[in-house]
Amino acid sequence: MNASLLTNLLLPLALGVIMLGLGLGLTIDDFKRVARYPRAVLIGLVLQIGVLPWAAFALALLFKLPPELAVGLMLLAASPGGATANIYSHLARGDVALNITLTAVNSVLCLLTLPIILNLALEYFLGAGQYVPPPVQKIVEVAVIILLPVAIGMLVRSRAPAFAERMEKPIRLLSVLVLALLIVAAVAGEWQTLLSFFAAVGVACLLFNLVSMGSGYLAPLALKLPRRQATAIAMEIGIHNGTLAIYIALNVLGNATMSIPAALYSLMMFLTAGVFAFWLNRRRD
Known part of the structure; x- marks a missing residue:
């Protein structure tokens, strides 16, 4: 999986436009509500940081993955939720403010947790430690893609609420269309490479x-959180920042094979999250 115009420019640009649409549906009160109920944030972070790396480690051992692919799966597990988690949570009518809060907090925490988990994985599976510095630049880029467009959308909503309400449904339909086009483009561009590694x-x-x-x-x-918050957490920890994992594998570790799990996962998560969002909406309707 190589860095390309799609992953470096078109995907961040499309996500920025979609995040602007999400901001049109948010107010300051949404974030105040999250602050009043910190249990949801804590549960999401514990699952993301404390549970998922162990799940990835167990799967790597269970399937006896080759060392480089095992490290790639651990790198994916250590990556925070991506901007697309907010989009799918919006489509599934989850608590998007909780998603944005979790993404922001976890993106900062991963400056510490990601290098630790990745270095341990390198030591265990490859037998030689290789220091991986915190991906500060990429985290800042992700923060800009997520937070700036959302802030602009919220500003528009506060100044022109009627306009924001009219635009909410068209933006939701646009989100589905853009995501579908990006998935098709990603699969078409890397079909042979992804197919060759799928069996492994x-x-x-x-x-x-x-x-x-x-x-x-x-x-x-099970912990008695509202269904909207459960939906948000499911999307947050189910949709990883594959772009960050691919970036680190290619540009920090210099190993294209380690980027394969993130590339495959990114394609799968779009489809499974879409089915999950459709199922939740059908149940609610």
Whole structure:
């Protein structure tokens, strides 16, 4: 999986436009509500940081993944939720303010947790430690893609609420269309590479995706959180920042094979999250 115009420019630009649309549906009160109920944030962070790396480690051992692919799966597990988690939470009518809060907090925490988890994985699977510095630049880029467009959208909503309300449904439909086009473009561009590695790591990636999304939904419900917050947490920890994982594999570790799990997972999570959002909306309707 190589860095390309799609991953470096078109994807961040499209996500920025979509995040602007999400901001049109948010107010300051949404974030105040999250601050009043910190338990949801804590549960989401514990699942993301404390549970998912162990799940990825267990799957790597269970499927006896080659060392570089095992490290790639651990790198994916250590990556925070991506901007697309907010989009799918919006489509599934989850608590988007909680998603944005979790993404922001976890993106900062991963400056510490990601290098630790990745260095331990390198030591265990490859037998030689290789220091991985915190990906500060990429985290800042992700923060800009998420926070700035949302802030602009919220400003528009506060100044022109009627306009923001009219635009909410068209933006939701645009989100689905843009995501579908990006998935098709990504698959078409890397079809042969992804197909050649699917037999080796594809099932492990799919199971990791299902475990992430399933635990993210069921654990909060078991702990008596509202369904909207459970939906938000499921999307947050089920949709990882594959772009960040690919960036680190290619530009920090210099190993294209380690980027394969993130590339495969990114394609799968779009489809599974879409099915999950459709199922939630059907149940609600």
